[in-house]
Amino acid sequence: MENIFKLNNINLNYNLNGNNIRVLKNINFEIKKNERVAIIGESGSGKTSLLMLMSGLEKPTTGSIFFQNQDFSKITEDQKTEIRKQKIGLVFQQFYLIPNYTALENVMFPMQINEINDEEEKATSILADFGLGHRTNNLPSELSGGEQQRVAIARAISFNPKVILADEPTGNLDRKNTELVSSLLLDYSKKKKISLVLVTHNSNLAKKCDKVIRLFDGQVKN
Ligand SMILES: Nc1ncnc2c1ncn2[C@@H]1O[C@H](COP(=O)(O)OP(=O)(O)OP(=O)(O)O)[C@@H](O)[C@H]1O
Ligand SMILES: [Mg+2]
Helix, strand or coil, X not given: CCEEEEEEEEEEEEEECCEEEEEEEEEEEEEECCCEEEEEECCCCCHHHXXXXXXXXXXXXXXXXXXXXXXXXXXXXXXXXXXXXXXXXXXXXXXXXXXXXXXXXXXXXXXXXXXXXXXXXXXXXXXXXXXCCCCCCCCHHHCCHHHHXXXXXXXXXHCCCCEEEEECCCCCCCHHHXXXXXXXXXXXXXXXXXXXXXXXXXXXXXXCCXXXXXXXXXXXXX
């Protein structure tokens, strides 16, 4: 099966006040097309850092990241931005919704920049699926944390990316919405053959994925 991601011997160090901190150590794994992978690990174990590398927003200290067999270190920042725009749906821990856009406009935005048709209809339908049919015209500041999180997820899947990278996509949700959002993410990505990489503390959600990557102190422990 086609490779979406291949990580080769990734190390990530931060220099903090002259101290070298090893955040990720010798990480190797692959994510296949249409594969769902959970990343689990304690707070501070390097999960968000790993997603930042996979999105091309950060660079590893050593090692290589291949996205669809393309080496991130061999392409320009503009090319990486283009890949993110067209092929990677990102759900950050802090959502980063556009503050002066409504929920609907936020979800329409990636479809507009990718020139996808019927964006309003599609965004309306996805928001309804996520239980936000009554919130389409609200600004992010008028939404609860859990509602904003669902808008962020709807936005990440709206434009049919190759992969969704989601950082604790159910972190702010109650049990009912955790169930709803988990099954929507899993079902939708399966239906559209989108790979899914999600960081989660929810062991039920991790179990439903095809593969679990356990990070412990910056290393993969399986
Ligand atoms: N820009 C930075 N400079 C220095 N250290 C950093 C930086 N970003 C992250 N770190 C350190 O890297 C380690 C891993 O952080 P990361 O955010 O990846 O953890 P995490 O597994 O996502 O944790 P959480 O579950 O709390 O979100 C932490 O010890 C953190 O302090
Ligand atoms: Mg994190």
